[in-house]
Amino acid sequence: MDSKDDVAKTLALGGSKHVFRKWLFLLGGLFFFVIVAAYTMGAFGRSSGPIYVTETAAIADFDVIVTGTGTVEPTNLVEISSELSGTLAEVHVDYNDRVSVGTVLASLDTTKLEAQLAVSKASLDAAIARVSMAEASLHEAREIYQTTLDLEERGVTPHLVFIEREARFLRSQAEVQSAIADRALAEANLDLQQAELAKACICSPVDGVVLNRAVDPGQIVASALSAPVLFTVAEDLSQMELRLDIDEADIGQIEVGQSALFTVDAYDDRTFPATIVQMRFAPETVDGIVTYKGILEIDNSDLLLRPGMTATADITVKEIRNALVVPNAALRYAPPVLIKEDAASKERSGLLGILIPDGPGAGLSRADSGTVWVLGSDGPREVAVETGASDGRVTEVLSGDIAADVALITEQIDE
Incomplete structure (x- = not known):
């Protein structure tokens, strides 16, 4: 019984080893096929030449x-404020209204200003009356002085009386000057109050359109520190x-x-x-x-x-106008530059050499905006050019050994 079991185990073990060797052989063949295919494709790719994308030079017009x-x-945008503080009694315009020079946009409450103006007018009237009184007193003092002077010259009037009447005459002249000065001051105060009252009318300084209105009737305007912008008017x-x-x-x-x-x-x-x-x-x-x-x-x-x-x-x-132009892509193009392999890269072999056939630095390029590459029957040829203005798509060529309809390389596709 034991010998039969041993025989069965031996047969089973032999079958497993046979299957394992079979799979190992298949995997090895597949790996070899992949290596050969990769090498073949790489060799084919290296043997075929690159494909060049070209555009032609042309005579064209463009703008920079x-x-x-x-x-x-x-x-001209005018921001209109108020020089005075107070309460807005009325607002006469709204958004988009057309206004002209002097149009009343809004008005402040002028009760206090009108009272101050009335006081100034009364003060001016009083000053004018004082000037008239001083002039009358001066006229009287002048007549008395002239009479006393005649009597003084004849020796009839005492000298002290003459001195007193002369002083009265001089004082009358001074009183007239003082009254005239008071009248001028009253006139200036009146002008000031009239100007303040005029400022209560917020008016447009230009012909235009109201773009913004920042106030409403009853609003208090405080211009003590900075004048607020009440209206914005665009002139035209x-x-x-x-x-x-x-x-x-x-x-x-x-x-x-x-x-x-x-x-x-x-x-x-x-x-x-x-x-x-x-x-x-x-x-x-x-x-x-x-x-x-x-x-x-x-x-x-x-x-x-x-x-x-x-x-x-x-x-x-x-x-x-009428210039020879080349595409900017042609000025940016340069063929790949392969860096020479060093000693380490030459020693590459086996799987690494097959999978990475090109040396380090492959595909690098050095573009020169002063040259283009012309594709002729004998292959690419580098041509130096002097460039001028550009619109971002094409560039003017001022000089160089190229002409219109010449094929210029703009891109290289390596197979």
Whole structure:
């Protein structure tokens, strides 16, 4: 019984070893096939040449454009405040109302100011009366003095009487001067009160449109520390300006008089013309980015544009006509540069050499913006060129051994 069990175990063990050897043989064959296929494909890929993507040089026109963003603003925006403190009795205008010079926008309660004006008028009347009284006294004193002087010369009047009447005459002259000065002071006070009363009327200094109204009747205006803005009036919405932020890298190309086209989000399918009328020297720095403000004149006679709209403008800084141009991709292209294998790479063999056939540094390139690669019948050829202006897609060629319709390599695809 035991011998039969031993025989069965021996047969089972032999069968397992046979299956194991079979699987080991299959795996080894599969691994060899993969190695051979990889080597064959690599060798095939290395033997075939690269595929070149080309574009042709051409004679073309293009414009050099500088882009900036900014906002549409009225040419003259006036913020109207009140010089006086007080209670607003009336507000006469609202948003979008058209106003002209002198239009009353709002009025302060003038009860106190009118009372002060009445006091000033009364003071002036009293001062005028005192001048008349002083002049009458002067006239009397002058007549008495002249009579006394005649008597003094004849020796009839005592000398002390003459001195007293002469002093009275001089005092009368001084009283007249004092009364005249008091009258001038009263007139000045009256003018002051009239000016204060006039300031109670908050009026428009320009012809325009009310953009903002920040007050209501009954509101108290306190202008002791800073005058609050009560109304904002745009002088003329048919003539507006675009305040554009231009990057410092582009500022050297911008000049007054250049034309531009801009768009706003409200009208995506429409462009608006503008002209640069001012370039400000003061820099503006936001988050480390330096820009300069350009002012562009806008004709808004159709009133489509509104204050505060965000605009993106393209400024034409140069117009290139009938020039030989090449695609910028051709200036960026350079063939791969293979670094020579060192001693360590030459010693590679076996599986590592098969799976990584190229040396380190394969595929590196050195682009030169002053050269292009021409694809001829004898293969790629490097040509030096002198470049000019560019619009970001093509670049003007000023000199170089190329002509229109020449195929220029822009990309290389290695199989």
